[in-house]
Amino acid sequence: MLSKEQNDLLTKTNADTPMGKLFRRYWIPAMISDELPKPDCPPVKIKLLGEELLAFRDTEGKVGLIDEFCPHRKVSLYFGRNEECGIRCVYHGWKFDVNGECVDMPSEPPSSNFKHKVQIKSYPCRERGGVIWTYMGPEEEMPELPELEWNLVPDNHRYMTRKIQYNNYFQAIEGGLDSSHISFLHRGAGGQGFMGLKKTAASKVSNYLTGDTAPKFEVEKMDYGMLVGAKRHAEKGSLYWRITQFLMPWYTMIPPYEDSPRGAHAWVPMDDEHVYTWNINWNPTRPLTDHELEILKSGRGIHMELIPGTLRAKQNKENDYLIDRELQASGKSFTGIHGIQAQDSAVQETQGAIVDRTTERLGSSDAAIIAARRMMLKAAQDLEKGITPPALDPSSHHVRSASVVLPEGVPFQVGAKEVLTFTDEDYIRDEGAQNVAAANQDKI
Missing domain, CATH: 2.102.10.10 (Rieske [2Fe-2S] iron-sulphur domain)
Incomplete structure (x- = not known):
């Protein structure tokens, strides 16, 4: 839990606050x-x-x-x-x-x-x-512009939306770092959305998530933020790892499934009680297919259908996110709420505009959340002392999330090393894609 003073420091983002001053040192989407x-x-x-x-x-x-x-x-x-x-x-x-x-x-x-x-x-x-x-x-x-992978790929490789969420930015970040809730909140219909996976592969991954609902977390501090590994039992002698990237000050990357579109979020504070939730899917190697775009726009995944002319979701707190109790009772959906983003919004918004973290009870599965809080608080406090914030160097953004099965005893940082980063060459020298210099020309 946090003290009231720590919670205020973490959640208040106006110009005269330490966290507000920290966020104003980054380029903001x-x-x-x-x-x-x-x-x-x-x-x-x-x-x-x-x-x-x-x-x-x-x-x-x-x-x-x-x-x-x-x-x-x-x-x-x-x-x-x-x-x-x-x-x-x-x-x-x-x-x-x-x-x-x-x-x-x-x-x-x-x-x-x-x-x-x-x-x-x-x-x-x-x-x-x-x-x-x-x-x-x-x-x-003023630093250089970010070089997050989704911001470097050609336009037809990427699909993104943003919406207003009615809660403080940090409880949304906590949701993005919490790999354990995947086994519950997103279980069943409208849940994981293993887009593009063969039925057998999707079933195998689903079994990992539902078969081991108490993942063990390992968190490593990085110069850009954190690398979070959540391991679950897989086949005998092996472990299934969901590896999430957290990049300061508000980006998370969702572990992908094989060649399915990758996913990411940015949670940008409007004020202390509202946040712009950015939802991004992309494929670094090819354009998104019509079938993938159809699924992404359907509301099954991390995007939600909006009320026309607004950034407000049709599924919202006032209509109980259109929960289907019969579907929930059937066991086909753990929540009865359609879509990953709607499920996330339901639990994050109903925590209240700003969670009172002085009364919470955290467990071992909250290791990444605890580490992120400490990192954010330290960055804001360090800036007050004149220390430069982390993750301002665009080259530190060249990272990816991953989901892999590794033999027991192999550190995830070692076993997944090759898939956790990308290089400039992936874009600058790839003749089959637009490159950073041409396709993503900065317009000032």
Whole structure:
């Protein structure tokens, strides 16, 4: 358990908090690029780390992320006109560009130079891999863009969505690190979703997960975060390992099954009680098939169907995630809730907006969660002392998760070594795929 002071430090992310200052040292996945589909399209409201912001794509295709409210009379610029390389307030016509500079002030006399004295808060944005990234920290400390594998592959190798989840970011991270819940929460219909696996292979993996519901955890601290191995009994003399990657400050990678699409999450705080849940699937070696995309969009896996025009899931707390009690009673689904992400949302949101960790009782299967808490708290406290946060170097992001069967006695770090990393050459020199330099050209 944590003390109240530790829990507050872990969960509060506004600009004046230690964790908020830590998060502002990283590039933040703010939006999917397609949410701003073309120049001069309607702007989009977005809330990040407690700040109410507005994103827009200008006439030249550049993305701006600015304070939502006009500094004149604090009217929301969401209702503004996106035109001629700027967003214009409909109240008095003040206009701001992607850098937050006031470029027109028609309500003032032509002789006035007042517009040159007005600046609105803005954050730099770049695009890579279908994502609009923003940096909210000190300009002089800006790192290079992340090089997570899903952000480097060609567009047709990747499918991603994001939604609003109604809880603090960290209980979502804890769910992503908790390999033991796979044996229960995701058991049965709509559960593991062994996409692309032959029936016999899927049955074998399912038997590993349900046959040994008390995995033993091994956690190794890495320069980018943590490597988490959860081992279960497999055939005689062997162990089944689910190996999860945790990359600071909010990324987890889901252990894949053979050639099925890989999976990852990012949990980006909107504020202390809401989080943007990013769900990503990709295949590093080939485009996703139509069949795979059909399954990914069906809600069976880590993506959820949204209420049109919103980032809110159709299955939500108000409708009990559309739980089917008959299905649950039948034994075909442990929860009676359709889809992995809906199941995760149900347990994370119903913990409350912010979990009271002062009263919890943790067991041995919570080793990764305990280690992640310590790591996050230490990183925030270290930054207060002037120590540089971990995982800012993009080269440290070149890692993969894995699921493997290894002989007993073989350390997972050794037995799975070849499948836990990738190199620049996998993308830069692969003639059958777009490379980092061309396909993922940064747009500033």
